[in-house]
Amino acid sequence: MEVQTEVKTEPSDDQQSNKENESDSNSKENKDKKEKDEANKNEEEKKETKVKKERNPPSVIPPYPDEYYTLFFGNNNWYLFFRLHQILCDRLSQMYEHASVLAQIESKHKTSRQESTAVA
Secondary structure (H helix, E strand, C coil): CCCCCCCCCCCCHHHHHHHHHHHHHHHHHHHHHHHHHHHHHHHHHHHHHHHHHCCCCCCCCCCCCCCCCCCCCCCHHHHHHHHHHHHHHHHHHHHHHHHHHHHHHHHHHCCCCCCCCCCC
């Protein structure tokens, strides 16, 4: 009569380290996946809130936040109006710059000058 016995052997140290490495790598992969998923969710939420704030069509939203322009079609009267408006704004800004320079010069020489020549 033959008796069959099952002998359970404990895994060797190499086999245990391999299993531990596999479980560590799986846990690291799971953590990485969770972090990526959370990052994607955060990005999607930011995009959604950004879209909610901006109610303009995508063609109007500028690629760079400091750059704004709008295409406007009009006849010669509109062109002349905007051109003259631009010239006026340029000249006013130049006058403002010159006035600020004169004000600085005046403030420097204010102490050495009399207040008024009419007062005697």
